[in-house]
Amino acid sequence: DAKTTQPTSMDCAEGRAANLPCNHSTISGNEYVYWYRQIHSQGPQYIIHGLKNNETNEMASLIITEDRKSSTLILPHATLRDTAVYYCIVRADNYGQNFVFGPGTRLSVLP
């Protein structure tokens, strides 16, 4: 079973920041928080991951709370092409560890 909980769906206005929350209250000390997204009819796309520090790359920012029990993925300027299902996954950083996908959050970016 997935070790994360996410809202089923969210809307965001085009050009605004999209903030996607994720709860992972049972996360272990050696588990990272990963975010993927799946645009309709495509394979999942890696976005970002982190352990305890906030992370930023060209796609998004990841904010992890100090107790690591929750995190937020931020898309700073959402576009229509960001409409997708976003998956938050916790996993230890060891080869061969399974990614357990939950239902994710369906983000709709509206014009």
Next chain:
Amino acid sequence: SAVISQKPSRDICQRGTSLTIQCQVDSQVTMMFWYRQQPGQSLTLIATANQGSEATYESGFVIDKFPISRPNLTFSTLTVSNMSPEDSSIYLCSVEGGPSGRESYEQYFGPGTRLTVT
């Protein structure tokens, strides 16, 4: 990140037949995986494709139904055997890690193969 291709991209098959899906990566990778995504559902891991040895299957998946090959570090196949309409899904391969050890723990996914069984 690795570039992953899958063949076929989609197929419509009759029940009782088998289909082999190919996954090709543009660089050597340590780990290769096969996932299934049933209509309207999230992804479920089928098995880990091990190079030079038998695949490691998750609970609920068996080798007779989903035989897997991995002859080298850039290629794997998944066969869906004796298909039924319940096998209609998207099948995805993913890869992790480079050949020289820890280069990345992210998994990268192929575009998927959309299978419809009639």
